[in-house]
Amino acid sequence: MTNAATTTASLNKFEKFKAEKDGLAVKAEIEKFASLGWEAMDETDRDHRLKWLGVFFRPVTPGKFMMRMRMPNGILTHHQMRVLAEVVQRYGDDGSADITTRQNIQLRGIRIEDLPEIFNKFHTVGLTSVQSGMDNVRNITGDPVAGLDADELFDTRELVQQIQDMITNKGEGNSEFTNLPRKFNIAITGGRDNSVHAEINDLAFVPAFKEGTGDWGLETREKQGSRGAEGQRSNVQSPIPDPQSPVFGFNVLVGGFFSGKRCEAAIPLNAWVSPEDVVALCRAVLEVFRDCGLRANRQKSRLMWLIDEWGLEKFRLEVENRLGKSLLPAAPKDEIDWEKRDHIGVHKQKQPGLNYVGLHVPVGRLAADDMFEIARLAEVYGNGEIRLTVEQNVIIPNISDSRLVMFLTEPLLEKFSITPKQLTRSLVSCTGAQFCNFALIETKQRALAMIKDLEAELELTHPVRIHWTGCPNSCGQPQVADIGLMGTKVRKNGKTVEGVDIYMGGKVGKEAQLGTCVQKGIPCEDLQPVLRDLLIQHFAAKPRQEALVSH
Structure with a gap:
């Protein structure tokens, strides 16, 4: 079932090509593409549909593609890492890999001719890149120390894997969820420090204990059989609780996203779910978004726009209809009560x-x-x-x-x-203009060089999170940083040069919030003294004595 808007004559170009041919259809054409070569391919297949398989054409490196993996909960094996290394190794200077802000890996320097062999290599070690781009659910994030942390409330690994298996048909591709209105992010945390940045996801689960849910939980298991992906019994089982004891589960957040037009933190759905119902709720929310989400304007197609149009109560009721039962109200408080750790x-x-x-x-x-x-x-x-x-x-x-x-x-x-060092420790950067055609500025190397110079000038007693992103798409997530830098073009001395807008006030961990833009249009060549002053004024940095002497 798809939104009625997809049947009208006013479809935007993305909805038109999705209606003509499902993105997953190119899975059967990889051998053909490899023999044709990138220049002879149908442009829509090359520039768009390949993204359903995690393969991205990049005009800034013509003939060399990017591949985005799926790594649920950010976990892989040494066998898998070696296969990824082998893929990168063969491309010399053009080959590299980036760890992303969604706990996965992107590979650079991929040739279309090698895709059949690469996909075969992936299959042998259980890797997949399916549905990792365009209008699909992106990599599902979970606690990086799940199963290791003595203070965790819930081990997220199995739940995250079950959500991925439901969405992608265990990595083979699932056409039920390949035609969403736009991309969709899911995060689930079982710890106390919001390690997944729950507030910036379309759908997020944060730990919470619910009073008086023991009877409800038992009734649910009897009625629903703890159904998970594809109607099968879930492997995530909770012990039958004492009706008088608080029961562990998750409060649900919806609608968080970043885009060039708008950035919003996720809001409470006023719903609490037990672990065995998480997968079913993910399915229900995705079905509502798929079938009812706004599609006419790509700039207004994320989940929050639908919630705005309907109101939260109507959205919640529609989710309950798909789920087949009422949701319990949210627990009064969640268990996110720690400052965020970086695990270094x-x-x-x-x-x-x-x-x-x-x-x-x-x-x-x-x-x-x-x-x-x-x-x-x-x-x-x-x-x-x-x-x-x-x-x-x-x-x-x-x-x-x-x-x-x-x-x-x-x-x-x-x-x-x-x-x-304190600034290096918390530095984050998107890909930047070196490889990404959306980026307005070069980010990674500039970020490293500038931080090195600032650390030579300043002494800090605690980390300061500085995030760089090359464009308003915000892959580098500047809105969650202490200092966020968003690439832009600015005029200086009559010329257009690379510059940034500065964001501040982002907070992670407990009481997370998004930062806001505080300064616009600063040329990158003039940025270092501006950052230096911000660090001194707001983050207790002090000039090093040797730096004062050299000046």
């Missing part, structure tokens, strides 16, 4: 004698050699598992106490430090 450094796990180590990856950029080495370290010192964070960093878990000292002597930790 050495940390004890809940498992006795084991540790996880967070490595800082500068602006998330990885070379093939880095990826091979991360895979080796995970295999030699841990159990082969690797985790990614929304701050674009890497965690290697399950390192025993006896192996930890040796691990910390590994040369890779000189590049990917466990003790980065």
